[in-house]
Amino acid sequence: MMFEKLKAFWRYVRRLTGDDAYEQYLKHFAENHSEHRENQTDTTEDTHTPLSREAFFKEWQDKKWKGIKRCC
Amino acid sequence: MHKNFKIIIWIAVLVLGVSAVSAIALNRGESISAMWFITAALCVYAIAYRFYAAWIAATVLVIDETRATPAERLDNGRDFIPTNKWVVFGHHFAAIAGPGPLVGPTLAAQFGYLPGTLWILIGAVLGGAVQDMVTLFFSTRRNARSLGQMARDEIGPIGGAAALIGTFLIMIILIAVLGLVVVNAMKHSPWATSTVAATIPIAMIVGFYMRNFRPGRVLEASTLGVVLLLLAVAGGGWIEHNESLRGLFDHEGLTLAWVIIAYGFAAAVMPVWLLLAPRDYLSTFVKLGTVTLLAVAIIILQPHIHMPALTQFTDGSGPIFGGKLFPFVFITIACGAISGFHALISSGTTPKLLANERDIRMIGYGAMLLESFVAIMAMIAATVLEPGVFFAINSPAGVVGKEAIDAVAKINSWGFAVSVEQMNQLAKDMGESSLFARTGGAPSLAVGMASIFGNAFGKSMLALWYHFAIMFEAIFILTTLDAGTRVGRFMLQDMLGNIWPKMGRTSWMPSVIFTSALVVAGWGYFLYIGVIDPNGGVNILWPLFGIANQMLAAIALCVATGILVKSGKSKYAWITGLPLVWLVIVTSTAAWQKIFSDDIRVGFLAAANDLATKLAAGVLPPQKAAVAPQLIFNQQLDAYLTMFFVAVLWVVIIDMLYVTYKYMLGKPVLPITEVAREPSRLVENWVRD
Numbered sequence: 001m002m003f004e005k006l007k008a009f010w011r012y013v014r015r016l017t018g019d020d021a022y023e024q025y026l027k028h029f030a031e032n033h034s035e036h037r038e039n040q041t042d043t044t045e046d047t048h049t050p051l052s053r054e055a056f057f058k059e060w061q062d063k064k065w066k067g068i069k070r071c072c
Numbered sequence: 073m074h075k076n077f078k079i080i081i082w083i084a085v086l087v088l089g090v091s092a093v094s095a096i097a098l099n100r101g102e103s104i105s106a107m108w109f110i111t112a113a114l115c116v117y118a119i120a121y122r123f124y125a126a127w128i129a130a131t132v133l134v135i136d137e138t139r140a141t142p143a144e145r146l147d148n149g150r151d152f153i154p155t156n157k158w159v160v161f162g163h164h165f166a167a168i169a170g171p172g173p174l175v176g177p178t179l180a181a182q183f184g185y186l187p188g189t190l191w192i193l194i195g196a197v198l199g200g201a202v203q204d205m206v207t208l209f210f211s212t213r214r215n216a217r218s219l220g221q222m223a224r225d226e227i228g229p230i231g232g233a234a235a236l237i238g239t240f241l242i243m244i245i246l247i248a249v250l251g252l253v254v255v256n257a258m259k260h261s262p263w264a265t266s267t268v269a270a271t272i273p274i275a276m277i278v279g280f281y282m283r284n285f286r287p288g289r290v291l292e293a294s295t296l297g298v299v300l301l302l303l304a305v306a307g308g309g310w311i312e313h314n315e316s317l318r319g320l321f322d323h324e325g326l327t328l329a330w331v332i333i334a335y336g337f338a339a340a341v342m343p344v345w346l347l348l349a350p351r352d353y354l355s356t357f358v359k360l361g362t363v364t365l366l367a368v369a370i371i372i373l374q375p376h377i378h379m380p381a382l383t384q385f386t387d388g389s390g391p392i393f394g395g396k397l398f399p400f401v402f403i404t405i406a407c408g409a410i411s412g413f414h415a416l417i418s419s420g421t422t423p424k425l426l427a428n429e430r431d432i433r434m435i436g437y438g439a440m441l442l443e444s445f446v447a448i449m450a451m452i453a454a455t456v457l458e459p460g461v462f463f464a465i466n467s468p469a470g471v472v473g474k475e476a477i478d479a480v481a482k483i484n485s486w487g488f489a490v491s492v493e494q495m496n497q498l499a500k501d502m503g504e505s506s507l508f509a510r511t512g513g514a515p516s517l518a519v520g521m522a523s524i525f526g527n528a529f530g531k532s533m534l535a536l537w538y539h540f541a542i543m544f545e546a547i548f549i550l551t552t553l554d555a556g557t558r559v560g561r562f563m564l565q566d567m568l569g570n571i572w573p574k575m576g577r578t579s580w581m582p583s584v585i586f587t588s589a590l591v592v593a594g595w596g597y598f599l600y601i602g603v604i605d606p607n608g609g610v611n612i613l614w615p616l617f618g619i620a621n622q623m624l625a626a627i628a629l630c631v632a633t634g635i636l637v638k639s640g641k642s643k644y645a646w647i648t649g650l651p652l653v654w655l656v657i658v659t660s661t662a663a664w665q666k667i668f669s670d671d672i673r674v675g676f677l678a679a680a681n682d683l684a685t686k687l688a689a690g691v692l693p694p695q696k697a698a699v700a701p702q703l704i705f706n707q708q709l710d711a712y713l714t715m716f717f718v719a720v721l722w723v724v725i726i727d728m729l730y731v732t733y734k735y736m737l738g739k740p741v742l743p744i745t746e747v748a749r750e751p752s753r754l755v756e757n758w759v760r761d
Contacts, residue, residue: 015155016162017353019290028149057288058345063151065344066562066578067421068239070352070555071413072172072246072406072621 021060022053082122089115096189096381103376106452109185110370113193113448117441120197125205125437132636132644133209137430140752142216142423152216154427154754157434163425165439166356167417168204171250171549172407172621173447178454178513179614180404181462182390184382185455187401189448195402195409196444199651203410203625204418205436206632206648211419212429213746218420223631223724225745226638230727234720235627239416240563241717242620243556244591246413247336248598249613250549253512255328255603256610257542262321263312263503265328267539268546269321270304272335275351283345294353298361301354301547305540312503329603332553333596340557340588348554355548362544366449366521369528379455379462384486391467392511393611394673399662403618408447410651412624414440427754453520454513460490461498465516468608469509479508503535511608514545560591601706604699611673616710619663623721626655630728637732638744656725663718667711676714680707 014020029050051059092112096104129135146152155163180188211217217225220239224232258265278297286292311317323331339347388396393404407413418436426432454462463483464472472479476492483490499507502519510516518541525537562578564587569576575583602609629652636645669675672682680703686692687700735741 012156012158014291015159017290017294019288021290022288024153025149028147028153032149054287057283060150060288061283061345061349062343065348065555065558068416068555068559069167069421070170070552071168071417072170072250072411072552 018060022056025056025060026050082119085115085118089119093193097186099381103378105374105376106370106456107374109189109377109448109452112189113445116193116197117445120201121433121437121441124197125201125433128202128205128437128647129433132641132647133206133432135209135429135432136749137428138752139429140750140754141212141426141429142747143426144752144754145750146215152424155425157427157431160422160425160427160431161435161439164417164422164435165442166360167421168411168414168439169359169443169446170407170552171253171545172246172411172413173443174450174517174545175250175253175513175614176405176408176618177447177451178517179392179466179610180401181379181451181454182383182385182392182466183397183401184386185377185379185451186381187386187397188405188451191401191405192408192444192447192451195405196440196447199625199654200408200410200414200444201437201440202647202651203412203628203632204414204440205432207415207628208418208422208426208436209429209432210632210635212423212426212432215747216420216423217745219415219628219631222419222635222745223627226631226742227634227724227727227731228742231627231631231724234724235624235631236563236567238412238620238624238627238717238720240560241713242413242617242624243560243563244594245598245613245617245620247553247556247560247595248602249610249617250552251329251332251336251595251599252602252609252613253514254546254549255325255332255599256510256512256608257514257518257546258323258328259325259510260322260506261504262318263308263535263539264542264546265321265323266311266317267304267308267543268550270307271301271351271354271543271547271550272347274300274304275347275354278350278354279346282350290353293350294357297350297354298357301358301543302540305536305543308539309503309535325603326600329596329599333592333599335550336553336557336596337588337592339554340561340592341584344558348551348558351547351554352551355551358544359548362521362541363446363449366453366524367445369524370449370452373524373528375452375456375524375527377452377455378457379459383459388671388674391463391471393615394671395615395662395665399658399665400615402658403615403622403662405447406618406621406625408444408450410622410625410655412621412626412628415624415628428752450517453517453524455520456524457516457520458488458490460484460488461494461519462516463488464490464495465507465510465519466513467509468511468606468611470606470608472509474509476506476508501534502538504538509608511610513610514542514549517545518542557588557591557595560594561587564590601702605703605706606696612676612706612710615662615666616713619659619666619714619717622655622659623717626652626659626721627724629655630724634728634731635744638735638741639746642732642736656721659721660718663714666714676707676711680704680711683707 092108092115095108096112143152143154147154177188214222220232220235223235258268274297278293281293282290386397388394460483464479472482480490480492495507518538521541522534522537526534565576565578565583574580577583598613602613629648632648633645633652665674666676670678672679683700683704687697692700731741
């Protein structure tokens with residue numbers, strides 16, 4: 001019981017910090033890109049193979065800091 | 073039975089809250105326990121959240137749990153991602169809570185603890201939290217549009233442009249004043265300077281770790297970084313005592329200002345992964361950890377507040393900044409009560425993660441209450457100091473005199489006991505050579521935190537705690553500085569891109585260098601003037617920042633009020649209308665006084681004229697005469713800048729009033745841009761894995 005709670009907390013920390021962002025991306029990719037879909041909105045990228053961990057992280061980090069992310 | 077029990081609980085919370093607030097407000101004794109502040113704050117927040125926020129969500133906004141949010145409809149696995157509400161709350165809170173709620177209350181403590189505390193509580197529950205929640209809601213219903221876009225779509229092009237310019241100028245002034253706070257904490261302090269300097273290579277190590285060594289392992293890298301930061305705090309103490317090394321880090325304010333300007337430019341053109349992103353992780357961890365630690369220490373220790381409820385400085389003669397209680401306490405404490413900047417996070421950023429409209433109350437309203445609580449803790453940390461010590465640390469040399477003996481005599485003449493020996497002993501305890509005239513809030517907050525931590529966890533490490541607190545503030549001030557300069561750069565590139573498309577390309581190096589240099593020159597100018605100003609600069613820059621931030625809040629509330637009226641909810645428009653009216657009164661009065669007051673410590677023009685007269689008469693000491701022309705120019709510039717802020721504010725208000733007037737008469741107005749309802753397909757608790 002206690003162990004379950006700790007695990008849930010750890011999952012929360014990982015999600016919050018973006019530590020599991022790549023796993024989330026792979027999951028999203030598997031769900032949305034595995035079969036060919038009619039209404040594919042993302043036409044700009046290769047829809048067959050997911051990005052590598054390194055490439056994904058680069059893109060994720062650059063994107064994150066494009067707008068206002070911190071204030072006073 | 074169950075319902076009755078709940079009613080009894082809430083009546084108990086109400087009674088407890090009323091008694092705590094009365095205890096704070098009516099206490100005129102020697103000292104009062106900080107627990108009253110914590111109790112009052114928690115009760116006020118609980119009641120406001122349970123009743124006012126819930127009522128706004130259900131009755132005014134009519135939150136629809138079954139409606140798909142933009143995160144669900146536009147889910148792309150990148151920026152639009154339906155996310156667990158606690159995770160969104162964490163992101164949102166980390167984004168809105170910066171150094172503002174720590175610095176503002178510390179400065180406002182010159183009026184006594186009461187005015188600032190009341191404004192933090194009332195301003196947050198009726199103003200700031202409402203603004204954040206309502207903006208989050210409207211943006212969520214509009215595909216996560218930004219505040220500027222919503223202003224343009226719903227009110228007109230003028231409102232949109234005003235929001236854009238307002239944001240840009242706030243950024244410039246905010247960075248300058250925060251830079252000044254760091255400079256004042258580091259000047260002639262090898263320990264603080266070396267610790268703050270060490271945060272830069274540490275962030276880079278973390279950046280390399282996350283980028284190249286173990287890509288994406290954010291937690292491993294951040295843990296390593298936090299350990300290194302703690303070592304840097306301890307290492308600073310070693311440098312302080314090392315005769316050959318301490319000289320490397322012992323500098324005048326002006327030198328440090330130039331270093332920060334150079335650093336700001338370098339950080340803005342460097343890739344984000346190298347410095348900004350890793351340091352942001354560190355600062356977020358250190359911030360959350362320290363704030364939690366502070367809360368725990370205050371609850372364990374229950375320190376006593378020594379500052380009186382009200383000081384004589386409510387009449388406008390305060391040493392830290394000039395100006396009467398009304399309107400300046402409401403300008404000085406922006407973040408923590410109401411901050412226009414939050415509207416930029418609540419629109420655009422956070423709605424892209426929101427899984428369900430049901431979460432809007434907790435994230436929009438709740439996160440602001442937590443920020444308000446941080447401001448209350450900053451107020452406690454500043455007022456647990458003996459008032460004499462508080463004023464000795466925070467009064468600039470231009471007001472109390474350069475020599476310790478003069479400063480102490482002056483502070484004693486105000487009726488606050490402090491002695492040179494006491495200040496020397498305190499400086500020694502904190503591992504500093506002097507704590508006089510360290511205006512800006514960071515050092516007095518650090519002393520306050522160090523004494524609270526020292527009492528709770530052992531006194532032997534006061535100097536370590538002090539420098540930990542300085543590092544803690546500096547690290548996220550520098551993050552705000554980097555992030556702000558970068559945002560300013562993007563905005564400028566966007567604007568210039570309309571004239572010369574090539575300038576708009578964010579990766580074209582000449583454009584990056586040119587626009588970064590312009591932004592850095594903007595805040596660098598104000599920072600430079602702030603450092604050479606013998607009155608400390610904070611007294612000029614902080615009110616300017618407050619006016620700008622409240623102006624942005626007023627713009628956000630204008631947009632919200634306009635949308636409420638246009639949605640046929642005029643009878644509820646007061647929920648944003650009342651805070652708007654209050655902010656307009658406060659901002660306009662403060663701006664009027666800052667421009668036209670005859671008091672040279674308040675009015676920019678009066679100060680400029682006074683200095684010009686003295687310069688012409690040749691009565692200024694040579695050192696002051698040398699910088700006088702720059703100070704005169706700056707005071708005039710500040711006057712025009714303030715006029716500009718107020719003009720922008722009034723243009724938006726008149727625009728909004730005109731739109732609502734037309735709507736009331738049944739004339740055509742810009743249509744409501746709310747996206748049509750689509751039912752949510754996310755199952756209950758879907759994201760709660």
